[in-house]
Amino acid sequence: MQRDTLVFDLINQELQRQRHGIELIASENFTSLQVIQATGSCLTNKYAEGYPGRRYYAGCEIVDQTEQLAIDRLKQIFNIEYANVQPHSGAQANAAIALAVLQPGDRTLGLDLSMGGHLTHGSSVNYSGKTYEAHFYGVVKETGLVDYEMLEKQARELKPKLIICGASAYSRDWDYKRIRAVADEIGALVWADIAHPAGLIAKGLLSSPFEYCHIVSSTTHKTLRGPRGGVIMMGKDFENPFGQKDPKGNIRMMSSLLDLAVFPGTQGGPLEHVIAAKAIAFGEILTDEFLVYQQQVQKNAQAMAKAFMDKEYGLVSGGTDNHLMLIDLRNKNISGKKAEQALVKADITANKNMVPFDDKSAFITSGIRFGVPAITTRGMKEEHMGFVVDSIDKILMNADDEVVIASVKKQVNEFMTQFPLYPEL
Secondary structure (H helix, E strand, C coil): CCCCHHHHHHHHHHHHHHHHCEECCCCCCCCCHHHHHHHCCHHHHCCCCEECCEECCCCCHHHHHHHHHHHHHHHHHHCCCEEECCCCCHHHHHHHHHHHHCCCCCEEEEECHHHCCCHHHCCCCCHHHHHCEEEEECECCCCCCECHHHHHHHHHHHCCCEEEECCCCCCCCCCHHHHHHHHHHHCCEEEEECCCCHHHHHCCCCCCCCCCCCEEEEECCHHHCCCCCEEEEECCCCECCCCCECCCCCECEHHHHHHHHHHHHHCCCCCHHHHHHHHHHHHHHCCHHHHHHHHHHHHHHHHHHHHHHHCCCEEHHHCCCCCEEEEECHHHCCCHHHHHHHHHHCCEECEEECCCCCCCCCCCCCEEEEECHHHHHCCCCHHHHHHHHHHHHHHHHCCCCHHHHHHHHHHHHHHHHHCCCCCCC
């Protein structure tokens, strides 16, 4: 068979782009080489609808073992009773949770997308806003912190069936205990989406949601540093509060509803090659080295935040507890869109992002989001954050000057040679 040089040439171009640039997209990271190898393995050939020991296809004896290993390791990481590792993505995991616990038209309460929330938490352009009656809480304008009083007021007035906590652009820890207290008061379930801070939670550096939230979802990339995918978890299984019964007339456990919502509810065959890569990543997370890595993520984020504040950039909430920061650029007279476009010309990748109480559209935005997991994986420490922030500042203050941008790009490319990426490839 003839080698498809066109596709493989493009893959090599992407490898070079990743090697030469500074990756600051908070949702991205660099997996280990063994995760890449598993993702590209022969397991991609295997259909395995169902679950380990309960498949609809023959020949699943081996993939049963890899999937069970992923489940067992994930349960060990978070000290939990239940895990489903089949969701193809975080959005797929979230869709399955909604299917398991909601009926069309049921009320939900989540963090507003414009305040740092996520599309799948009720946005009007997403299934979660089209299928369910979505309501929102926000952040306090003066502090940028979650407005728990607003959340409690909304919960008591609306009595949603499901309260959602978690975000895609929020740099602070969460008060899961306070959210659970109001949920219990009104009889709601609590779902925590920890896609962004999961790696920090895994190593005890941020609050764990498992004691207080009924259901937890996450991606497996981002701070968990695994392949692209999603998971659903519960600290403890419990009887579903909706009275749904199995064929024998017994009340179904919530784990059963969640499993059925993933398959056959929202997905067909699981990606067993990706699940094997998840198992490898989960094994890496269980090591002491991963704790050191997550500690460095926190240190780098705080050093970067301080460097930005020293240059009078407006950080939403005034800092960060996790791996990311959201910057309001309005005092710098540049939009998020223009900032993103200028930075990418210098091989610095970040994403425009709305800030709370933004006066620009989601296509323009007043903000930009930065995250440090990928550059920390490359080996950067606190002392390197000054160069990164200086480079960003030069670009943003000279966004129309192609000479300055070209000069910074050259400096960035030279700087990144210190941090080899996949030298084996």
